[in-house]
Amino acid sequence: MQTQTQAPTIYDSAAARLLEIPLVRRLVSEAPAPVVFRAVDQSWFYGGYLRSPVTGFNPFAGKIYLAERSLAARWWRAPHAPLPRGEALNTLLNEVFLAAHDGLHVWSWLCIREAAPALNFGTCAVTEASFEDQVFCHILAETMATLATDYWGLCELDLVESFGLGAQYATRGGLQTSYHASRLETYARLDRAFDPRRLSFFEDFFVLYATGTWRFFAQAERASAPALDWLRHEIDYGNCQRAYTREWLAYLSGNPKLVNTGLRAPLQLDEPWKRRLVAEMAALTWSACTEGRWHQPPECRERAWSRPPGLPFDFRFTNLNSVEEPLGAVDDGSEHFFMQLLSRYDFESVDPDLRALALRLRREDKLDPALLELLFAEQARLTPSNREPADLFVLG
Numbered sequence: 001m002q003t004q005t006q007a008p009t010i011y012d013s014a015a016a017r018l019l020e021i022p023l024v025r026r027l028v029s030e031a032p033a034p035v036v037f038r039a040v041d042q043s044w045f046y047g048g049y050l051r052s053p054v055t056g057f058n059p060f061a062g063k064i065y066l067a068e069r070s071l072a073a074r075w076w077r078a079p080h081a082p083l084p085r086g087e088a089l090n091t092l093l094n095e096v097f098l099a100a101h102d103g104l105h106v107w108s109w110l111c112i113r114e115a116a117p118a119l120n121f122g123t124c125a126v127t128e129a130s131f132e133d134q135v136f137c138h139i140l141a142e143t144m145a146t147l148a149t150d151y152w153g154l155c156e157l158d159l160v161e162s163f164g165l166g167a168q169y170a171t172r173g174g175l176q177t178s179y180h181a182s183r184l185e186t187y188a189r190l191d192r193a194f195d196p197r198r199l200s201f202f203e204d205f206f207v208l209y210a211t212g213t214w215r216f217f218a219q220a221e222r223a224s225a226p227a228l229d230w231l232r233h234e235i236d237y238g239n240c241q242r243a244y245t246r247e248w249l250a251y252l253s254g255n256p257k258l259v260n261t262g263l264r265a266p267l268q269l270d271e272p273w274k275r276r277l278v279a280e281m282a283a284l285t286w287s288a289c290t291e292g293r294w295h296q297p298p299e300c301r302e303r304a305w306s307r308p309p310g311l312p313f314d315f316r317f318t319n320l321n322s323v324e325e326p327l328g329a330v331d332d333g334s335e336h337f338f339m340q341l342l343s344r345y346d347f348e349s350v351d352p353d354l355r356a357l358a359l360r361l362r363r364e365d366k367l368d369p370a371l372l373e374l375l376f377a378e379q380a381r382l383t384p385s386n387r388e389p390a391d392l393f394v395l396g
Helices: 014-020 022-029 071-077 086-115 131-151 181-190 201-211 219-224 226-253 272-291 335-343 352-363 369-375
Strands: 035-041 064-069
Touching (some): 014 022, 064 071, 064 086, 086 131, 131 201, 181 226, 201 226, 201 272, 219 226, 335 369, 352 369
Parallel strands (some): 035 064
């Protein structure tokens, strides 16, 4: 696979085509959220040293985060420069579309805050009484970002035929789904009522993420039809989203005991205010995607959620680059601690023998940060800026 340490193959005019995609054009020209470069070298991920990227996201910080050493960062600094081809282009598209998704998540968070100010979504003191309402709002924001990125965005485009971009997008629908509008006739043969090109689809999709229930397609087809692989993925993704959201918000609150239901338990959607808020966010998202009318919510000037000091670290939700304590004192023994630690080193300047050893440690599941630090003691690290967040969701 192409990495940033190799010279990319030139693909003439691809850069201009990428900037013509509405999702990307808005990311570049309208800047839905400021971009911050993190001291992370994605080459460790490109080369298979990390199971998943650790760039992370945090919509409550109101920023889009890119790895300092990454294809996306190179593109952001020079979006009109020639693009790579092959697998490196696929990787770049994933990173660019993910950045756009993260910007949409910030937009969604601010829209919800404006529409329901009493909730103080993202800034309130999270208590047992408010916890599930905040989880509800986060899942709603994820629904908005996913529909705007994929189902009402990328999945309506032919990135290969119209834009000449990305081999994998000939068979895949969007950023996080294999659904594509070009296969609507296939889906219709399974269920004539299924139509994502309607405003009402927003509520259907939100209910899927919020509860795991889905009103389209027979159960047997959901379980095995090849054309519905995307649906099986979304059901599992929704279950994971509810679990991860509950864990993350409980961590930010400093009170893990707030999770008093099963992590994957369905959300309660019966309250009238929730139905009203879903309908309002559906209308905003639909108008933005189908008419290009993007509502501009006010910025958040309150202090957003942040892990209270003095509590144990969980490096699924904490940026290691922001931690000042000695690493040996904060190591939580997790893979995410190891991955964040490794990604701080400048891949290109690290001794190749040490890189090979790091890969062996990962493949043999010997994730020993102390050993890594000892072996890499003389190797160059990237320097974090003071704009890096303390709180970061890095679960891949």
